[in-house]
Structures are given as structure tokens and as C-alpha cells.
Amino acid sequence: MNQLSDRINNLSTSATLAMAAKARELRAEGKDIIGLSLGEPDFNTPDFVKDAAIQAVNDNYNSYTPVDGYGELKDAIITKFKRDNNLDYTRTQIVVSTGAKQALFNIASVMLNPGDEVILPCPYWVSYSDIVKLQEGVPVEVKTDIKNDFKMTADQLRAAITPKTKMIWYSSPCNPSGSVYSKAELRALADVLQDHPNIYVVSDEIYEHINFIGGHYSMANFEDMYNRTITVNGVSKAFAMTGWRIGYIGAPETIARACNKIQGQVTSGANCIAQRAVISALEADPSRIQYMVDEFKERRKLILGLLDDIDGFITNEPEGAFYVFPNVSAYFGKTIKGKTINNASDMAMFLLEAANVATVTGEAFGNPNCIRISYAASQEQIIEAIRRIKTALG
Ligand code: PMP
Ligand code: GLU
Numbered sequence: 001m002n003q004l005s006d007r008i009n010n011l012s013t014s015a016t017l018a019m020a021a022k023a024r025e026l027r028a029e030g031k032d033i034i035g036l037s038l039g040e041p042d043f044n045t046p047d048f049v050k051d052a053a054i055q056a057v058n059d060n061y062n063s064y065t066p067v068d069g070y071g072e073l074k075d076a077i078i079t080k081f082k083r084d085n086n087l088d089y090t091r092t093q094i095v096v097s098t099g100a101k102q103a104l105f106n107i108a109s110v111m112l113n114p115g116d117e118v119i120l121p122c123p124y125w126v127s128y129s130d131i132v133k134l135q136e137g138v139p140v141e142v143k144t145d146i147k148n149d150f151k152m153t154a155d156q157l158r159a160a161i162t163p164k165t166k167m168i169w170y171s172s173p174c175n176p177s178g179s180v181y182s183k184a185e186l187r188a189l190a191d192v193l194q195d196h197p198n199i200y201v202v203s204d205e206i207y208e209h210i211n212f213i214g215g216h217y218s219m220a221n222f223e224d225m226y227n228r229t230i231t232v233n234g235v236s237k238a239f240a241m242t243g244w245r246i247g248y249i250g251a252p253e254t255i256a257r258a259c260n261k262i263q264g265q266v267t268s269g270a271n272c273i274a275q276r277a278v279i280s281a282l283e284a285d286p287s288r289i290q291y292m293v294d295e296f297k298e299r300r301k302l303i304l305g306l307l308d309d310i311d312g313f314i315t316n317e318p319e320g321a322f323y324v325f326p327n328v329s330a331y332f333g334k335t336i337k338g339k340t341i342n343n344a345s346d347m348a349m350f351l352l353e354a355a356n357v358a359t360v361t362g363e364a365f366g367n368p369n370c371i372r373i374s375y376a377a378s379q380e381q382i383i384e385a386i387r388r389i390k391t392a393l394g
Contacts, residue, residue, distance in 0.1 A: 007134065010133065011130055011133070011134060012130050012364075014126060014127060014130075015126050015360055015361060015363075015364030016037060016038055016039060016126050016360055016364070017038075019037035019038070019348070019352075019358050019359070019360050020035065020037050020038040020358070022352070022358070023035045023037060023352070023358035026352075026356075031356055032356055033352070033356050033357070033358055034356065034357045034358070034377070034381050034384060034385040034388070035358045035377070036357060036358060036359055036373045036374045036375070036377055036381075036382075036385055037358040037359055037360050037372075037374060038374060038376075039175055039237070039321075039322065039323065039374050039376065040236075040242045040374075040376055041237060041240040041242070041292060041322070041376050042240075042376050042377055042378065043240040043292050043295075044240060045239060045240050045241050045244070045277075046239065046240070046281075046288065046289065048280055048284065048288070049239060049241070049277050049278075049280055049281045050277070051280075052276055052277045052279065052280035052281075053273050053274070053276065053277035055276070056272070056273045056276035056277065057273055061272045061273060061276055062272065063272065064268055064269065064272075065269045065270070065272050065275055066269065067260050067263050067264045067268060067269045068094070068095045068096060068256070068259070068260040068263065068269065069094065069095065069096025069248070069269065069270065069275060070096075070272075070275050070276070070279070071091060072279055073096055073275050073276075073278060073279050073282075074091045074094040074096070075091070076278070076279045076282040076283050077089075077094050077096070077248050077250070077282060078090070078091070078094065079282070079283065080282040080283075081231070081250055084208070084216075084286065085205075085208075085216070085218045085220075085221065085231075086221060087218060087220050087221065087226075087231065087250060089250040092253050092256060092257070093250055093251055093252065093253055093256050094248060094249070094250055094256065095248065095249050095251070095256050095259040095260055095263070096246065096247075096248045096269070096270050096275060096278075097246075097247050097248060097249070097259070097263065097267075097270055098245045098246070098247070098267055098270045098271070099234060099236065099245045099246065099247045100204065100206050100232050100233065100234035100236065100247030100248075101127060101131075101247065102245075102247065102263075102267070103232050103234070103247045103248060103249045103259070104127065104128070104131050104169075104202070104204070104232060105131050105134075106249075106258075106259040106262050106263065107202055107230055107232075107249070107251075107255070107259065108131045108132055108134065108135045108137060109135055109262050110255060110258035110259055110261075110262055111166065111167065111200065111255065111258075112132065112135040112136070112137040112166060112167075113136075113166075114135075114136035114137075115136070115137075115138060115164060116137045116138065116164060116165075116166035116167075117137070117138045117139075117140045117162060117164040117165045117166060118132045118137050118138070118139055118140065118165075118166060118167045118168070118169055119140045119142060119157065119160050119161070119165060119167070119168040119169070120132075120139050120140065120141055120142065120168075120169055120170070120366065121142045121144055121150075121151070121152035121156075121168075121170050122141045122142060122143050122144055122150075122365070122366035122367050123144075123150060123174070123176050123177055123325065123362060123365035123366050123367040123370065124141075124169065124170065124171070124174075124365060124366055125171050125174075125175045125176070125204065125365070126176075126360075126364045126365055128169050129141075129366065132169075137166070138164070140160055140162075140165070141366045142156050142157070142160045143366075143367075144156070146314065146316050146327060149177070149179045149316050149319075150174065150177035150179050150316065150325070151179050151181060151185060152170070152189070153188070154188040154189055154191065154192050157189055157192045157193075158192045161192070161196055161199070165196070165199050166198075166199065166200065167199065167200045167201065167202055168189075168193075168199065168200075168201050168202070169201075169202040169204065170201075170202075170203065170204065171204035171205070171206065171207065172186075172203070172204075172205065172207075172216075172217075172320075173207035173208070173210060173211055173216075173318075173319065173320025173321040174207075174320075174321065175206075175207065175321050175323060176321075176323045176325045176360075176362070176365045176370075176372040177316070177318060177323070177325045178316075178317075178318020178319055178320055178321045178322075178323055178324070178325070179316075179318065179319060179320075180211060180213060180215075180216070180319040180320045181217065182215070182217065183215070183217040183221075186217055186219055186222070187222065189219075190219065190222050190224065190225050193225070193228075194224070197228075199228070200228045200229070200230065201219045201225060201228060201229045201230070202229075202230050202232060203218055203219040203220065203229055203230070203231050203232065204232045204233075205218060205231060205232065205233045206232065206233055206234045206236065206237050206238075206247070207237055207238075207320050207321040207322075208233065208238070209237075209238040209286055209289060209293060210237060210238065210292075210293055210296055210320050210321055210322060211293075211319065211320040212293075212296075212297050212300065212318075212319055212320060213319045213320070218231055219231075220250065227252055228252070229251075230249055230250075230251040230252075230255060231249060231250040231251070232247065232248075232249050233247065233248060233249075233250075234246060234247030234248060235247075235278050235281050235282070237321075237322075238286075238289055238292075239278075239281045239289060240292065241274075241277075241278075241281070244271070244274040244277065244278070245270065245271060245274060246270055246271075246274050246275060246278045296322050296375070296376070298379070299322070299375045299377075299379060299382060300318060300322075300324075300375060302375075302379055302382055302383070303324055303373070303375045303382050303386065304317065304324065306382070306383065306386040306387075306390075307324060307326060307373075307386060309390065310386070310389065310390050310393065311330070311393075312328065312330030312331055312393075313326040313327070313328055313330075314326060314327040314330075315327075322374055322375050322376045323372050323373065323374050323375070324372075324373050324375065325362065325365075325367075325370045325371070325372050325373075326370060326371060326373070327369045327370050328344060328347050328369070328370065328371055329344075329369040331347060331393070336350065336354070336392070336393060337354055337392070339353075339354070343361075343363065343368055344361040344362040344363050344367075344368050344369060344370060344371050345361040345363050345368075347361070347371055348360060348361040348371050350392070351371070351389055351392065354392040355385075355388040355389050355391070355392035356388060357385045357388055357389055359371045359372060359373050359374075360372045360374075373385075
């Protein structure tokens with residue numbers, strides 16, 4: 001007898017979290033593993049945010065919060081959306097969740113009926129397809145080209161739309177490619193959607209501040225897209241707050257209300273202390289976190305230079321986030337140190353075993369030719385990791 005539901009049996013384990021767990025396990029066995037698998041800033045949460053959390057504990061913030069978030073936090077989110085994105089939202093359009101991941105889960109739960117299609121430009125963030133499948137939605141992968149910086153074109157979008165298309169989900173800056181959609185590129189996609197007024201867009205902007213080219217544009221900035229765009233954001237990446245678990249959306253009111261309803265039955269809302277701390281994070285001027293962005297930019301330059309030196313790794317220049325996504329297919333079919341590498345998963349496993357470096361297979365992101373390397377690690381670790389990879393492959 002199978003104890004578990006078909007739903008859970010059909011769900012993949014998160015490849016990013018699985019690789020991080022595997023690296024942790026090997027480290028516990030005494031192996032010197034360099035972890036470049038997890039998309040997690042290696043900085044501490046800024047002191048001014050930690051102080052706000054300590055204050056909240058001392059001020060006895062210990063009760064249930066409003067299910068969709070404290071009013072003051074919603075006001076800080078509204079201020080942030082206006083200041084950074086020139087987007088106007090009201091309190092009834094904001095929902096605070098336990099990470100952007102839960103925000104995405106909420107959206108899928110409240111918007112998808114079985115069989116509804118969700119267009120995912122590939123590579124996409126690892127959890128999108130499984131969150132969609134969990135609601136019996138159908139992920140529709142649109143393969144993009146490294147020559148176009150892994151961005152979906154208007155023609156590709158047009159070709160992927162069917163009468164069942166409900167939504168498009170993308171991240172910009174993109175995890176895992178680091179690509180940033182320009183205003184013109186988003187406009188071209190929005191133009192295609194003019195013929196399809198019932199299709200919604202989920203714009204995941206969690207890496208907004210980790211942008212090396214300047215110029216972040218939101219789909220909701222277009223007046224004709226505002227009422228059918230859900231803007232997803234959070235503090236995990238920009239404020240080095242992955243464990244605090246706070247994300248949020250700005251959305252059409254009906255969708256926000258539905259997300260509130262589902263949280264009311266599932267979590268009762270996000271953690272109270274974390275919510276208070278995030279008020280101070282979002283009220284702060286983004287210049288206060290610039291030192292982290294500057295360091296990521298240095299590391300990007302470093303890792304791109306080092307990867308350039310590895311035969312058969314083809315890498316585009318990421319414009320944001322903290323990942324590189326090299327195409328490693330030149331190695332497929334080759335046997336190195338007795339191990340045959342037939343795909344990206346073999347390559348990630350080979351690098352873990354032969355170089356003691358944890359990366360993530362591109363297959364998890366819908367691109368089986370690439371691996372994802374996170375450079376949210378110190379420059380010393382990056383130098384040593386790429387040296388090991390080069391030696392192992394050499
Ligand atoms: N979206 C993207 C693109 C991500 O990389 C992540 C990373 N965790 C998330 C959403 C979820 O972030 P969190 O739940 O930590 O807010
Ligand atoms: N988003 C991060 C990543 O892609 C964290 C892991 C996760 O949430 O799955 O590595």
C-alpha cells in the first residue's frame with residue numbers, strides 16, 4: 001500500500017536544496033566541499049535590520065499578525081514599490097508571505113485550474129514547474145538561446161500561446177541565467193499579449209537590486225499590463241535574509257484577496273518578528289545594501305575570467321543575480337577519470353565527486369546542456385573552486 005499521494009509522488013525534490021543537503025552531508029563526512037550550489041548570499045543580515053528584530057522581540061510582538069501582513073509592513077512595501085519601481089499599490093493589493101516561494105505557491109493555487117498552461121521561458125527557476133504541477137497546471141517550456149542571453153523573444157511567446165494559456169512566469173534578473181529583460185524586450189512581450197487579454201504575468205523580481213547594468217523594469221510598469229501582472233519580490237537575496245522567510249506580492253485586488261484567503265487556511269501569516277525587521281529593511285534606502293551588490297559584481301568579473309580558461313565551458317555575461325550558467329555540452333559523451341559524462345546531471349555529479357565542488361544541474365532549470373554555478377561565495381572560494389574544476393576536467 002502506498003502511504004503517499006500521487007501528488008507528492010509526482011513532485012520532484014528541489015534540486016538546489018537537494019544539492020546543498022548533499023554537500024552538507026559530504027562535509028559532515030570530512031570532505032572539503034566548496035558549495036556553489038545554493039542561491040544564498042554569504043553576507044550577514046545588515047545590523048540595522050537585526051536591531052529592528054531585537055526591538056520587536058523586546059516590544060512583545062508575539063501574537064498572530066494579520067494574515068496578509070502587518071499594515072505598517074504593507075505601507076513599507078507600498079513605499080518601496082513606488083520608490084524603486086514607480087508602481088502604485090494600495091494595502092489591499094499587497095500580501096506578505098513566508099518567502100517569495102510561498103507567494104508563488106499561493107498564486108498557482110488561487111489561479112490555476114487543472115490543465116491550465118503556464119509558459120516558462122527556459123531556463124527558469126527550479127521550483128516554478130513543480131509549483132505549477134502541484135496545482136495540476138501544465139508547464140510549457142520555451143527554450144531560449146544563449147545567443148539571446150537566454151531571453152524569450154516575442155515570436156517565441158506568440159508560438160507558445162494556446163487557448164489553455166493562463167499565465168507566463170519569469171524572473172528578471174533571472175535565476176539561473178542572470179539575464180535582465182530591458183524595457184523594450186518586455187514591451188515586445190506585452191505587445192504579443194494585447195491579443196490575449198486573459199493571460200496573466202508573474203514577474204519575479206527578487207533579484208531586482210542585484211543588477212550590474214542598472215535599469216530594472218517591471219512588467220506592471222506598462223499601464224496596459226498593470227491589471228494582469230503579479231509582481232513578486234522578497235528580502236532573501238538583496239538583504240541576505242534567506243532564513244527569515246519573508247516575500248510579498250503586489251497584485252490585482254481579487255488575486256491578493258484570494259492569496260490572503262489561502263494563507264488564512266494554511267499558515268495564518270508570516271512570522272511576526274521577521275515582518276517587523278523587514279519594515280526597516282524596506283524603508284531603508286537601497287544604497288545601504290550597495291556594498292553587497294558591489295562585491296557580487298567583483299565576483300562576477302572574477303568567475304567569468306576564470307571560466308574563460310576552461311575549455312568547453314560556454315558562458316554568457318550575466319547582468320544580474322549571482323549565478324553563471326555555462327553550457328557544458330562539449331563534454332557530453334566523454335569519459336574522464338573513468339566517469340562518463342552524458343548530461344548536465346552527470347557533470348554536476350562529476351564535479352562534486354572529482355573536484356569537491358557543488359553546482360546544480362541545468363536540467364532542474366529546464367536546460368540539460370548547462371550547469372548553474374552560484375558565486376555567492378568568497379573570492380578565495382571561487383578561485384579555489386574553479387581551479388579544482390579545471391584540474392578535474394583537465
Ligand atoms: N524566486 C527566485 C527566482 C529565487 O531564486 C528564489 C530563491 N530562493 C525565490 C523566488 C524564493 O525566494 P524566498 O522564498 O527565499 O523568498
Ligand atoms: N533560490 C535559491 C536557489 O535557487 C535557494 C534555494 C531554493 O529556494 O530552492 O538556489
